[in-house]
Amino acid sequence: MHLTDLRHPRPTRETPRPPSAPSRPARLRHLLTAAPFVLPSLAGVVLFLLVPVVIVLVLSFFRWNFLQSPQWVGFSNFVTMTRDDHVFHALLVTAYYVLWNIPLQTAIALGLAVLLNRRMPALGLFRALYVLPYMSTPVAMAVVWSWMFNGQTGLINHLLLLVGIHGPDWLGNAQTALPAVAMVSNWQYAGYNMLFFLAGMQTIPPALYEAASIDGASAFRRFTRITLPLLSPTMLFVLVTDVIGSFQIFDTVYVMTQGGPGSATNVINYQIYSTGFRNFDVGSASAMSLLLFGVILTITFIQFRFFRNRTTYEVS
Amino acid sequence: MTAVPRNQQAPLRTARYTLFYLCLTAIAVVFVAPYVLAIFGALKPASQVLSSSPWSPPTRLYLGNFRAILSGDDFWRYLGNTAAITVVLTAGQVTFGVLAAYAFARLQFPGRDRLFLVYLATLMVPNVVTLVPLYTMMRQFHLANTYWAIFLPYVLGVPYTIFLMRQYFMSLPSEIFAAARVDGCSEWRILTRILLPMGRPIIITATLIAFVFGWNNFLWPLIVTDTTSKQVLTVSIAALQSSFGEQWNLVLAASLVALIPLLVIFAVFQKHIVRSIQLSGVNR
Structure with a gap:
């Protein structure tokens, strides 16, 4: 997603416009030429993105189970939502999941990028291997990881036993289930994010590092004073897209824990799914969707503010 | 930097290179292991999946699981x-x-x-x-x-x-x-x-x-x-x-x-x- 473009649209290279505004017949001709190109995707955007947003807003004011006729209930769905412990708990679980996911995943990605950001043989191979999980079906990999986290037959506990530790039943334990699910996402997306950091690092002029070395800056100082500040646009992109994705985690949770044990991994997306499509409470599910939408927009906005207030050094 | 004679610098560099690539390989193992272990597990009969450790390769090529999945x-x-x-x-x-x-x-x-x-x-x-x-x-x-x-x-x-x-x-x-x-x-x-x-x-x-x-x-x-x-x-x-x-x-x-x-x-x-x-x- 390219959220930066929404706030700071770059001046785009326009095809030169004719000096005077085109006449009416010309405008009509332009429209007719463009119509077959634009109309299919416009139909898609309107029917499957804009209309649904309107419908979800409308549905949030009704009580409905997909079958009987909908019943207008005013703000009641929103009011019950603020009182409903499930929703609040689901948001907390989601936040907890994001905390297990994002910092570690970003740190690993950054570390991998530092390792691979040099000119040496065979690094392309390693880069590809680190990205491989990103391409794999989340449902299928969740099955494989469920097996590896299994209390009796799983790899993790077999490995722990080698050093004399009896590991827990990771996915059956309320304390360990959520971190375990988050580890799967970290594994799956660390390499993917590494690619963005690598691309960002390659735009940093080597002369900066040379100058710093001459001034006696240590490798750590060069990283914190040159690499990190100059990477902040990349960092913003990675954090915004990852946090948005992380808030919507579903596939892994569905396969590995079904929201359990108890409600230990009942993330908001899972709560919306079970409210809407298991309990057929359409109105509440719509209200929760809007809540999630609001939370994501707010966090995105905060991230933009945070990064805008920090100095970034323009290097051209 | 103190000047180190060439013949002493070379082995040092080789050691650092080896360490670097060992590190990369260890990380690669973490990323690739789930696939390899899944292949091992899918090529073992049920009893062996439960009895043997996940990292031991199948003793013989057992295709029964794939046959069971794909037969219907x-x-x-x-x-x-x-x-x-x-x-x-x-x-x-x-x-x-x-x-x-x-x-x-x-x-x-x-x-x-x-x-x-x-x-x-x-x-x-x-x-x-x-x-x-x-x-x-x-x-x-x-x-x-x-x-x-x-x-x-x-x-x-x-x-x-x-x-x-x-x-x-x-x-x-x-x-x-x-x-x-x-x-x-x-x-x-x-x-x-x-x-x-x-x-x-x-x-x-x-x-x-x-x-x-x-x-x-x-x-x-x-x-x-x-x-x-x-x-x-x-x-x-x-x-x-x-x-x-x-x-x-x-x-x-x-x-x-x-x-x-x-x-x-x-x-x-x-x-x-x-x-x-x-x-x-x-x-x-």
């Missing part, structure tokens, strides 16, 4: 459903996406830039927000539980890839397009003769994005289908996992079958994929 018609049907839906979804999304991206990048029409902003704004809408209303719409039009319902929301082009392609098309030299117009080329001819060959890298990228999305899609098919005849592979694997929970040999084999096409695509397009991910993130 059901699994083939799910595989066929996923393959057909993914192909239709990809073909539509790329075709209509290219058309829209071309119009936004290279055609003049009233309201163009404002319309494009609307497309961009929809990038902010999280997927889950549209699921309840989409399902409602599909029911209303009697499309719920059909193949149509699974791909329809994504087949007419999605703003994300339209945006990617538009950026790329705008970076192509405009002189070529102008020259073609002067020579009396129609827009369709310009599209097929100039844009398609020149825009190949980004079109391949859009194709890969659409294919991987279609193949991996889970939540929407889970919601919109309720009979096994319309089920896709991801939904069937999740169902298999909950009904055969402890028969890891079977579930692992099924998961591997679902992964194979993506692994093949990754092996073939690996360089392209890496480049295109970076392109989509940095080209802002």
Whole structure:
């Protein structure tokens, strides 16, 4: 997603416009030429993105189970939502999941990028291997990881036993289930994010590092004073897209824990799914969707503010 | 730096190189191990999966799990459903996406830039927000539980890839397009003769994005289908996992079958994929 473009649209290279505004017949001709190109995707955007947003807003004011006729209930769905412990708990679980996911995943990605950001043989191979999980079906990999986290037959506990530790039943334990699910996402997306950091690092002029070395800056100082500040646009992109994705985690949770044990991994997306499509409470599910939408927009906005207030050094 | 004689420096450097590559290899093992272990597990009979350690390779090539998974018609049907839906979804999304991206990048029409902003704004809408209303719409039009319902929301082009392609098309030299117009080329001819060959890298990228999305899609098919005849592979694997929970040999084999096409695509397009991910993130 390219959220930066929404706030700071770059001046785009326009095809030169004719000096005077085109006449009416010309405008009509332009429209007719463009119509077959634009109309299919416009139909898609309107029917499957804009209309649904309107419908979800409308549905949030009704009580409905997909079958009987909908019943207008005013703000009641929103009011019950603020009182409903499930929703609040689901948001907390989601936040907890994001905390297990994002910092570690970003740190690993950054570390991998530092390792691979040099000119040496065979690094392309390693880069590809680190990205491989990103391409794999989340449902299928969740099955494989469920097996590896299994209390009796799983790899993790077999490995722990080698050093004399009896590991827990990771996915059956309320304390360990959520971190375990988050580890799967970290594994799956660390390499993917590494690619963005690598691309960002390659735009940093080597002369900066040379100058710093001459001034006696240590490798750590060069990283914190040159690499990190100059990477902040990349960092913003990675954090915004990852946090948005992380808030919507579903596939892994569905396969590995079904929201359990108890409600230990009942993330908001899972709560919306079970409210809407298991309990057929359409109105509440719509209200929760809007809540999630609001939370994501707010966090995105905060991230933009945070990064805008920090100095970034323009290097051209 | 103190000067170290050459003959002393060389072994030091060799040691550092070895350490560096050992480190990279150790990390690679973490990323690749789940696949290797899944292959091991899928090639062992049930008893051996439970009795032996996960990292011990199968003592002999046992194909019983794959035979069990693939012997019924059901699994083939799910595989066929996923393959057909993914192909239709990809073909539509790329075709209509290219058309829209071309119009936004290279055609003049009233309201163009404002319309494009609307497309961009929809990038902010999280997927889950549209699921309840989409399902409602599909029911209303009697499309719920059909193949149509699974791909329809994504087949007419999605703003994300339209945006990617538009950026790329705008970076192509405009002189070529102008020259073609002067020579009396129609827009369709310009599209097929100039844009398609020149825009190949980004079109391949859009194709890969659409294919991987279609193949991996889970939540929407889970919601919109309720009979096994319309089920896709991801939904069937999740169902298999909950009904055969402890028969890891079977579930692992099924998961591997679902992964194979993506692994093949990754092996073939690996360089392209890496480049295109970076392109989509940095080209802002």
